[in-house]
Amino acid sequence: MASVALTHLDPASRAAARGWSDLTIRNLFIIPTLVFLIIFNIFPLIYSLGYSFTNFAANRSEPWQFVGLQNYRELLSDDHIWSNFIITAKYVIVSVAGQMIVGFGLALLLNRSFPMKGLITTLLLLPMMMSAAVVGLFWQLLYSPSWGPINYVFGLGDFAWLSNPDSALYAVAITDIWMWSPFVMLLSLAGLSAVPQHLYEAAAIDRAGWWYTFTRITLPLVSPILLIALIFRTMEAFKTFDIAYTMTTQPTAELIAIRLYKQAFQQWDTGKSCALAYIVLIMVLAITNLYVKYLNKVKER
């Protein structure tokens, strides 16, 4: 199958002069990547699966034992872990929904010609290009109860965004929305500009109003690319660590990734944290699978 897709080597090329076949060249390109993937991704993945069935601890030299499914059993019956999952779910829903709305809204605004469009688009993309840890630290300053600009602008007095247990998680979600809406915007813009102009003209001639045109033409045509943005953002939001970790220590904002980090590198419960990592992985895979199924359905229509 694969060899059918290969193009034939130009007999005058240098590669041909060295006696290489197109298969050799294909292998030259692919093998380094494969080796890299196996060493740094596949191998640790399988190795950690092994650890997840043991009581191994990376900071101790004592021999470890095989404990079967005990790690999984303990994790799945631990209320603390479940509350972490619920926190994560809330966070994913709020931050992804926010990013989709803000990002798509911005894309709708930008999808026309106006002066300095390129410059404005680039500036809007900046948050996404920053390091998440830096973003977290800056927003910590912005949220500062006594002299932070956010409380000043909205007249909220000394409201403690990040140390109030009710608001900490949402404060982090707002930061995440600020940082990642541009990503949704970029994908949406690509989708919107791929809608042929003549369809809008035809709709105008057919006397369709703005909302009718938007729901009947724009949305169905950009929905596949919006779904792709949704998949990416959900996966990323599910494993958010850096922003949340730098911004707050509130237990109400303890996402599953933070829990995992603490278990692995503060409690040094390596075997158990491998098991937890696998639980998270399976969940993300399940959610992504649902999306991809739905995406294929949307595309078929």
Add this chain to the structure above:
Amino acid sequence: MAHIELKNITKKFGGHTALTSLNLEIADGEFFVLLGETGAGKTTTLRLIAGLEKPTEGQVFIDGVDVADWGAAERDVALVLQQYSLYPRYTVRENLEFPLKPKIRRLPDAEIKDRVARAARTLRIEHLLDRKTDRLSGGEMQRVSIGRAIVRKPRVFLMDEPLSALDAKLREALRTELKNLQMQLGATFLFVTHDQIEAMSMGDKVGVLNHGRIVQTGTPQEIYNNPRDTYVASFVGSPPMNLIDGKLVDNRAVMAPMNFELPLSGAGNAADGRPLVFGIRPEDVYLESGAPVEAHVHDVENHGVEKILTLRVGDTMLRATVPARTDVEIEQPVRFAWNPDKVVLFDKGSGVSLRHAS
């Protein structure tokens, strides 16, 4: 149904002038064809009427009302484009229903059903109604897009080269269908094309557009028999009118470069001695053994019912349409004459026909 008038329309796109003080009047219920080459400004004219573009100068009137401030929706026109513009992902039925369903002017369901059914019957696409539009052939797509125009009963139908993406057979069939449809609906049609055969066969009236100006408006017969200038003469007709430089001397046409003469009656003496262009349709050039001019057959094109000969006199080529049974060979010497009543005289400098100039 509506009467349309364009007054002094100029349209510029940046530094490029697409239309220059264009005047056009289309009567109610008329099939008007706008004929011109690519880039002549035909599509721009349509888009101005549809309200998709605003004129730089001038006014558009629909039924005597200046529609400058009206958007496309308010003008109530239908536009059929060359690229069909069907809404993707929808079935044919959903496409036909689209213009009937916006909330503001939503029709009762029974009425929608009835109109869609009637349009489908008229265009013979009933069997396609539940098919997705991406599974249609070009001809079917174009029918659906015409269908979307007729379900709405608009005041004017604007058609932008709707047939030019179709293959020849289908184009001929749809040509007749469209003409019938227009008569059946009694609607005003503005049809844009670069194909002079479409223009001649469909139009009640034809407007010839050249470089953003209307050169001539008239019935197809007027345009064909009495072209206003050499541009129209050479654009309309297949093969086009023969245009030969010459002078008029004593009721005889004297062709300047290679000195052949032909009799010409009724031109009067006004044009005597002045540099002219003589225009004669190929079907008005005939071969005859005793005819005044000798030529060589340069090329023969057999069209079945007739042959189109290219004759060579000196360096000048001219075409003659002769019956298919005429037996000629390439390089054979023949003698030809013209029908002197059918000759059109153009001024050499301006290219304008003397009949139109006076």
